[in-house]
Amino acid sequence: MAGVRERALAWLYHRPTAKVWSLLSPGILWLLLFFLVPLLIMFAYSLMPRGTYGGVEAGFTLEHYRRFFEKIYLAILSRTFFVSLLCTTICLLLGYPVAYVIARSGKWKSLLMFLVVLPFWTSFLVRTFAMIFLMRDTGLINSVLLKLGLISHPIAILYTPFAVMTGLVYGFLPFMILPIYASLEKLDLSLLEAAEVLGARPVARFWRVTLPLSLPGLVAGCLLVFIPALGSFLTSDLLGGAKEMMIGNLVQNQFASARNWPFGSAASFIVMALVLLAVVTYLRVKDRAADGGR
Amino acid sequence: MNSSDQPVVQFINVSKSFGDAKAVNNISFEIRTGEFFSILGPSGCGKTTTLRLLAGFEQPDEDGGEVRLLGEVVNRKRPYERRLSMVFQNYALFPHLSVERNVAFGLEQRKTPKKEIGNRVRGALDLVRLAPDTFARRMPAQLSGGQRQRVALARALVLEPSILLLDEPLGAIDLKLRKEMQLELKSLNQRLGITFVYVTHDQEEALTMSDRIAVMDNARIAQLGSPAEIYENPRTAFVAKFIGESNFFRGKAVRQVDGAWEVERSGLERFRVPSHAKIVAGQEVQIAVRPEWLDLLRAGTRPAGENVLDCEVQNVIYLGETIHVLVRVAGGDEVTVAVRNEGQLLKPLPWRRGDAGVVAWLPEDCQVLEDT
Numbered sequence: 001m002a003g004v005r006e007r008a009l010a011w012l013y014h015r016p017t018a019k020v021w022s023l024l025s026p027g028i029l030w031l032l033l034f035f036l037v038p039l040l041i042m043f044a045y046s047l048m049p050r051g052t053y054g055g056v057e058a059g060f061t062l063e064h065y066r067r068f069f070e071k072i073y074l075a076i077l078s079r080t081f082f083v084s085l086l087c088t089t090i091c092l093l094l095g096y097p098v099a100y101v102i103a104r105s106g107k108w109k110s111l112l113m114f115l116v117v118l119p120f121w122t123s124f125l126v127r128t129f130a131m132i133f134l135m136r137d138t139g140l141i142n143s144v145l146l147k148l149g150l151i152s153h154p155i156a157i158l159y160t161p162f163a164v165m166t167g168l169v170y171g172f173l174p175f176m177i178l179p180i181y182a183s184l185e186k187l188d189l190s191l192l193e194a195a196e197v198l199g200a201r202p203v204a205r206f207w208r209v210t211l212p213l214s215l216p217g218l219v220a221g222c223l224l225v226f227i228p229a230l231g232s233f234l235t236s237d238l239l240g241g242a243k244e245m246m247i248g249n250l251v252q253n254q255f256a257s258a259r260n261w262p263f264g265s266a267a268s269f270i271v272m273a274l275v276l277l278a279v280v281t282y283l284r285v286k287d288r289a290a291d292g293g294r
Numbered sequence: 295m296n297s298s299d300q301p302v303v304q305f306i307n308v309s310k311s312f313g314d315a316k317a318v319n320n321i322s323f324e325i326r327t328g329e330f331f332s333i334l335g336p337s338g339c340g341k342t343t344t345l346r347l348l349a350g351f352e353q354p355d356e357d358g359g360e361v362r363l364l365g366e367v368v369n370r371k372r373p374y375e376r377r378l379s380m381v382f383q384n385y386a387l388f389p390h391l392s393v394e395r396n397v398a399f400g401l402e403q404r405k406t407p408k409k410e411i412g413n414r415v416r417g418a419l420d421l422v423r424l425a426p427d428t429f430a431r432r433m434p435a436q437l438s439g440g441q442r443q444r445v446a447l448a449r450a451l452v453l454e455p456s457i458l459l460l461d462e463p464l465g466a467i468d469l470k471l472r473k474e475m476q477l478e479l480k481s482l483n484q485r486l487g488i489t490f491v492y493v494t495h496d497q498e499e500a501l502t503m504s505d506r507i508a509v510m511d512n513a514r515i516a517q518l519g520s521p522a523e524i525y526e527n528p529r530t531a532f533v534a535k536f537i538g539e540s541n542f543f544r545g546k547a548v549r550q551v552d553g554a555w556e557v558e559r560s561g562l563e564r565f566r567v568p569s570h571a572k573i574v575a576g577q578e579v580q581i582a583v584r585p586e587w588l589d590l591l592r593a594g595t596r597p598a599g600e601n602v603l604d605c606e607v608q609n610v611i612y613l614g615e616t617i618h619v620l621v622r623v624a625g626g627d628e629v630t631v632a633v634r635n636e637g638q639l640l641k642p643l644p645w646r647r648g649d650a651g652v653v654a655w656l657p658e659d660c661q662v663l664e665d666t
Contacts, residue, residue: 188384188386190382190383190384190386191386191388191389193349193351193373193380193382193386194380194382194386194387194388195388195399196350196351196372196373196374197349197350197373197374197376197378197379197380198374198379198399198400198403198449198453199374199377199400199403199404199453200374200399200403201374204403208399209388212390213388213389213390
């Protein structure tokens with residue numbers, strides 16, 4: 001037995017390529033099987049006619065892609081982009097200062113970071129339901145305001161765009177804070193001191209040194225919020241009362257209630273292509289900005 | 295312009311604590327215009343805190359004295375209000391900016407006209423001997439340690455400061471380059487007339503470059519003076535030990551003879567030390583003698599007018615330029631004698647382990663220490 005093991009290790013030792021592949025193959029197999037294969041199946045579906053009772057029939061058609069460019073769907077698409085962009089912006093504005101403070105908080109760092117990721121201990125679904133209890137007409141916010149006499153009848157919070165945005169921001173904020181924190185935390189403090197000696201006041205120091213050096217974390221945070229926000233459907237479903245449909249809801253509906261799998265697949269692929277395009281453009285612009293140094 | 299007698303930097307009874315620990319304890323000194331002033335000491339002695347107090351990163355304690363720059367009290371002034379320049383230990387170059395934009399940073403913050411910036415950046419790079427055409431557009435990550443060092447220097451000098459602070463700037467580069475940079479820094483100091491305040495733990499570096507050195511120990515200044523004063527007349531055992539090597543002898547002052555004190559090593563022989571204001575009869579006295587001021591002679595020799603101790607050779611250590619002979623004197627003390635190397639292949643030293651000999655030195659070469 002030992003002889004076999006040793007010979008196998010010796011064989012690997014002399015073949016660096018084989019060693020790399022032996023480390024990579026489990027992960028690659030997993031992704032091939034559960035990501036790439038379903039993706040290919042979906043792509044095939046998106047090009048086939050719809051089956052009468054769900055599923056698809058044999059054949060080839062571009063009808064589903066054409067249909068997506070009807071006005072009603074484009075409206076959903078642009079609203080989804082707008083909502084995701086707004087959500088990303090709010091997360092950035094809320095998250096950056098938090099990450100900044102935590103990165104500078106010395107021995108409290110680990111505790112504060114622990115608190116940031118604490119919500120992940122419960123499922124997103126449960127937390128979203130909790131927000132319903134907070135925001136509904138008989139919920140905590142309205143009853144407190146009523147008790148205080150600040151309002152005479154409940155204000156509508158739940159099932160408004162505001163509720164959806166609140167839920168999205170709440171859900172994705174940690175994804176913004178974590179990467180920004182990581183890049184601020186490893187920022188060399190002597191660079192800030194150097195900037196100060198060179199005459200930079202705090203505001204100039206932030207724009208010229210701190211922000212550019214935390215840009216990788218900022219970009220990562222924006223992508224980590226923007227992309228899942230684009231595909232989200234749970235929040236708008238539960239907190240928006242399905243009034244505010246997002247692309248995620250559309251796709252989900254096509255697969256579930258509407259039983260139009262090919263159209264759902266086509267919509268998914270279009271969104272995927274758009275996200276890819278947006279991300280690539282973003283990274284290109286960022287790299288060019290970094291190269292220019294200004 | 296003020297008269298040049300005005301010190302550029304004054305520390306007046308300055309103290310700085312971190313929690314209960316005093317990092318700087320009631321220190322006072324002045325730095326003169328154009329001087330190369332070094333703050334020397336082991337790690338944790340307070341030298342970096344002193345520099346940071348000067349730069350404005352730290353502020354003295356409440357009623358912790360005064361820091362003055364060009365006569366003005368700056369205790370509560372932020373670094374960007376102090377208009378001095380600094381070279382950091384790890385250079386602290388902005389990794390996201392090219393060489394020229396690093397050097398231009400300070401000028402831009404001080405609202406220098408765009409046209410002027412380009413010229414001054416080139417001038418500063420020339421000054422530190424980095425060809426602007428080759429280096430201006432490089433990123434810090436593409437530079438060697440020595441080149442980064444020069445960029446950091448250019449970034450500080452381009453502002454034409456009256457004071458340049460340097461925090462162990464040569465710590466991270468190799469010995470040969472370090473020697474070269476030491477001479478270059480010294481010559482920049484002399485050519486530009488800028489006051490240099492240099493923090494280091496390397497005594498040799500401080501001796502090489504400084505006009506004056508403040509030796510710090512345990513949050514206080516142990517001694518302040520020229521390199522020669524510090525080396526040849528250390529006031530405390532700490533200074534004698536930290537700068538160069540020293541042999542220590544202690545004994546009791548017995549009597550005064552022709553302007554010298556006779557000191558008796560406990561129950562052993564007597565030796566003479568120069569008259570010293572602080573010595574009184576019966577007092578415990580500690581002296582230090584540099585290894586190169588000791589002579590090692592054949593057993594039985596008694597040179598007139600010199601202090602002599604019988605000894606036995608313990609070890610001979612070859613150092614290149616000098617040879618250290620470690621001997622044990624009566625009473626058990628180890629003493630190091632430095633002998634000039636005149637070529638061991640042609641004229642080998644006659645000393646071997648176990649040889650008997652005599653250690654001799656002139657009374658005036660004794661440094662009487664203030665602590666015992």
